[in-house]
Amino acid sequence: MNLVRNILFRREAGILVMIVLFCIAVGLYKPQFLTGQSLRIILLLTPLIMIGAMAQMLVLVGRHVDLSIGSMLGFSAMVVGLMYREFPDLWWVIGFPIAIATGAVLGIFNGLLVTIFKLPSIIVTLGTLSLYRGLTFIISDARQINRSDIPSELKLMSRTSPVFDIPWIILIAFGIALMTYVIARHTQLGRQIYALGSNPEAAPLRGIDVTKVTLVVFALSGALSGLAGILYASRWGFVNPSNTGAGFEFQVIAAVVIGGVSINGGVGTVMGTVLGVLLLGCVAAALPLLGIPGSTQNAIYGSVILIALLIDRSVRQRGAASISRGGA
Template sequence: TFFRLPAIIVTLGTLDLYRGLTYIISDAKQIGRQFVPSTMKSMSQTSPIFGIPWIIFMSLGIAALTYGFVMHTAVGRQVFALGSNPVAAPLRGINVTRVTLLVFSLSGALSGLAGIMYASRWGFVNPSNTGSGFEFQVIAAVVIGGVSINGGSGSVLGTLLGVLLLGCVSAALPLLGIPGTTQSAIYGAVILMALLIDRAVRQQGIKGLSSRVSA
């Protein structure tokens, strides 16, 4: 944030850094179920409400809080403004550094919580491949849900629908006999298609704005 480094590059770089540190700290050994705290295991247990796991309610609660933060707070509106036009945002009195740092901090905290949920769901952690490839699945899910890679547009509900759709596709592909390598190719194709569609929509919007101004 302070050095104005490209966020996506820093994210991927620190991803490999932390994965390597995890590999070193765990001595490349799988952390078995006996080492997972009982409180963490209880998160994935079924609730008395239609047998739905508690982890689902936690996820929906986090989504609801995120929706309230993004849509009904001044900081949430600043996040959208910053994503739409980071150059013009300071002219509107937005502290770019503070808002960016807040967003990255929340993203990191939620990623850590997702890791806890993952360990609760499966009951073990394998440092060699845990979470491997999730970064591309996340990108694919959010762009399917209508989030712009360039920032400034998107919604929590759209993201949830994107996650649900991608989850259904991920569950269906193995049943169709499609190998994991092909699934990765599909995720990549989805991301590229979303980028092309987003670019086309933005260009169409610019053309429409230009025509209204000239008229």
């Protein structure tokens, strides 16, 4: 087991080295990249992906996948946006529990379909990706929630906070990462998710309630997507039925896979995921600085996923060979 852990540690060290090398390379060409200002830009680009990645990490560790997170983000943001527009007198903080609860309900619906009907999560969430997006259009009557409808206190959360003026949304994102770390490492639920993912057949024999754990994982994924939804409204100041959250799942899956979370379940760390998110943030911030057109971004994300998959596989093989255990 120690050996496995060492390999994983190497994986995280590897991403860290990649980040450092990347930043130095860009910095040699564009010294502006190595300033505090640019750190702020990178950190402001990542909070939503960070929160989504934490949720997706738990889902993948449990040997599932959730493709509907972007649509859950959009739907929750729209519910909150509509609330702000229709009831401007409500205390704006109410938006947080509402967004999180809305997301959780959608997530539980995914979880129920997966557990009751024994359906593969990838197809279920491909369906709800479309379904939730459609519902977002319906509840909003296909209209955008405008900047003037979003409370200025909420928008201010993306600009500052009492803690060294670090914007609230960055603090929240790292808080969620910390929370996920605690769940993954120090709770029974965390251990059960890992056990379920590494060997679904043996999980019931170990006394794990597979249905309950799966439901909780999908509910968490929904709740965190809901949180990302209200933070979207804070960050960008509007909620659009078609744009908000579109393509979010791909960014998140890219970050998580780069971070070393195995698609075969059972393997993945919060540290690796955080680093994966930061690497994506560095790339996204560096491209325009270097004058590389934004149209290359998707090809870069796609190739990074494929490369990460190949690395993942070679790490697994080496791990399996050195402890002479069959492939998981």
